[in-house]
Amino acid sequence: MRIRTGVLGFDDLVQGGLVGGRVYIIAGPPGSGKTTFGIQFLIQGAKEGERGLYVTLTEDPKNILQDMSSFSFNLKKYALAGMVLFVDMGPLSIQDFGGLKDRSGIKETYAEEVFKKISAIVRAKGIKRLVIDSVITLKFGSGNEEEQNREIARFFRSLKDLKTTTLILSEMTDLTNYSPEHYLAHGVIFLHNFMNGNNMTRALQIIKMRGTRHDCDMHRMEITSEGIRVYPTKV
Numbered sequence: 001m002r003i004r005t006g007v008l009g010f011d012d013l014v015q016g017g018l019v020g021g022r023v024y025i026i027a028g029p030p031g032s033g034k035t036t037f038g039i040q041f042l043i044q045g046a047k048e049g050e051r052g053l054y055v056t057l058t059e060d061p062k063n064i065l066q067d068m069s070s071f072s073f074n075l076k077k078y079a080l081a082g083m084v085l086f087v088d089m090g091p092l093s094i095q096d097f098g099g100l101k102d103r104s105g106i107k108e109t110y111a112e113e114v115f116k117k118i119s120a121i122v123r124a125k126g127i128k129r130l131v132i133d134s135v136i137t138l139k140f141g142s143g144n145e146e147e148q149n150r151e152i153a154r155f156f157r158s159l160k161d162l163k164t165t166t167l168i169l170s171e172m173t174d175l176t177n178y179s180p181e182h183y184l185a186h187g188v189i190f191l192h193n194f195m196n197g198n199n200m201t202r203a204l205q206i207i208k209m210r211g212t213r214h215d216c217d218m219h220r221m222e223i224t225s226e227g228i229r230v231y232p233t234k235v
């Protein structure tokens with residue numbers, strides 16, 4: 001059975017929704033709709049009785065709640081009902097981690113620490129849908145690039161074992177420069193916003209979605225007071 005995302009028009013592009021229990025990347029430049037996509041996904045879950053968790057690594061959850069209040073999907077209601085939970089793991093990164101942390105001989109990386117905390121909440125609260133905003137800080141924890149890649153690979157592997165349906169938001173501005181996480185994810189969705197003459201054009205593109213029939217074209221996308229809406233038409 002497919003997992004409905006709650007993003008209007010999106011599920012029709014991917015045979016009815018996402019395959020559950022997998023890890024997906026939502027990548028895009030600033031303001032392209034990554035957070036909105038993630039929140040719509042969690043609200044859809046809440047409507048279906050599935051509890052969701054939004055993990056912030058770079059932002060205070062209060063700001064997310066405030067920004068999302070301009071939409072009509074009423075995030076606050078689901079947050080107050082305990083169906084969409086927020087956890088701020090940002091402070092971990094800056095104060096506690098200047099790389100590897102030594103704890104009585106056991107070296108634990110930032111990504112491992114984040115995963116442990118997520119995993120505890122997922123188990124305690126019965127989380128079915130997970131959004132991680134965003135992947136960029138997970139890379140700061142380790143030293144060289146090779147080490148970072150290994151750490152990200154381990155993090156993805158652990159997330160897959162969690163069995164939640166997970167969206168990882170990724171600030172990607174150079175859409176030709178694929179990072180390791182794009183290979184590790186089951187699916188990769190790009191959100192575009194670019195100037196077309198004097199107008200800002202938004203588009204959504206499914207770069208990959210394992211086990212799913214889809215096209216790779218850029219579909220017209222809008223952000224309205226109802227949230228993101230994707231159209232079958234191409235840009």
Ligand SMILES: Nc1ncnc2c1ncn2[C@@H]1O[C@H](COP(=O)(O)OP(=O)(O)OP(=O)(O)O)[C@@H](O)[C@H]1O
Binds near residue numbers: 034035036071
């Ligand atoms: N009520 C609304 N109606 C229409 N568009 C809106 C509304 N509220 C926000 N937007 C648009 O949605 C965009 C916000 O998208 P969102 O915060 O999801 O992007 P993001 O990719 O997460 O950005 P960042 O990289 O900065 O975190 C805003 O920049 C604005 O253009």
Ligand SMILES: [Mg+2]
Binds near residue numbers: 034036
């Ligand atoms: Mg955001």
